[in-house]
Amino acid sequence: MNRTRVVRWLRVLLPLLALVMLSTLFLFSRNGGSESRIPYADVDAEAMARDHRLVAPEYAGVTGDGAQLTLRATQASPGEGEAQAQDLRLDWQRPDGLRADLTAPRAGVADGTIRLDGGVRMTTSSGWTLEAQSAEAATDRSRIAAEEGVEAEAPFGAISAQRMELVPDGDQNASILNFSGDVRLIYQP
Numbered sequence: 547m548n549r550t551r552v553v554r555w556l557r558v559l560l561p562l563l564a565l566v567m568l569s570t571l572f573l574f575s576r577n578g579g580s581e582s583r584i585p586y587a588d589v590d591a592e593a594m595a596r597d598h599r600l601v602a603p604e605y606a607g608v609t610g611d612g613a614q615l616t617l618r619a620t621q622a623s624p625g626e627g628e629a630q631a632q633d634l635r636l637d638w639q640r641p642d643g644l645r646a647d648l649t650a651p652r653a654g655v656a657d658g659t660i661r662l663d664g665g666v667r668m669t670t671s672s673g674w675t676l677e678a679q680s681a682e683a684a685t686d687r688s689r690i691a692a693e694e695g696v697e698a699e700a701p702f703g704a705i706s707a708q709r710m711e712l713v714p715d716g717d718q719n720a721s722i723l724n725f726s727g728d729v730r731l732i733y734q735p
Contacts, residue, residue, distance in 0.1 A: 628656035
């Protein structure tokens with residue numbers, strides 16, 4: 547067999563072989579009857595259309611005395627007079643360098659005040675960890691307060707009190723964490 551004959555046979559056999567390979571791909575492919583689903587489509591579209599809400603909202607601002615606020619939530623919904631948010635995180639930083647990070651399952655914003663509810667946890671850059679049922683943070687000045695009982699872990703021990711307030715000192719160069727109302731201190735040297 548000479549070379550010309552081999553080339554002629556290959557010109558016929560190679561396309562037929564390719565056609566056989568392609569047909570087996572389609573013959574043994576996956577079952578086409580299953581419908582692919584989008585992973586995030588498991589939501590109630592009617593409820594989303596009925597209830598107004600924002601997903602992953604973020605608010606940032608600066609108070610009149612220079613404290614920086616950043617407020618993040620998993621979702622928020624407007625209300626009459628007060629907006630509601632879920633899984634909230636508030637980052638608060640004073641010009642003197644003090645940072646406070648607050649987390650809460652629920653929050654409301656109205657009249658220049660952020661009210662955190664459902665078990666608030668606050669950690670400060672100075673080493674304090676505070677837990678309260680609810681807390682309020684002002685958006686127009688540097689002030690964080692808890693009025694319904696506070697449990698705090700400090701670098702030197704533990705404190706429990708009825709009220710707590712984190713405000714700037716009178717000269718505005720430092721911040722004061724003030725406890726009042728049935729204060730109990732356990733000092734651990």
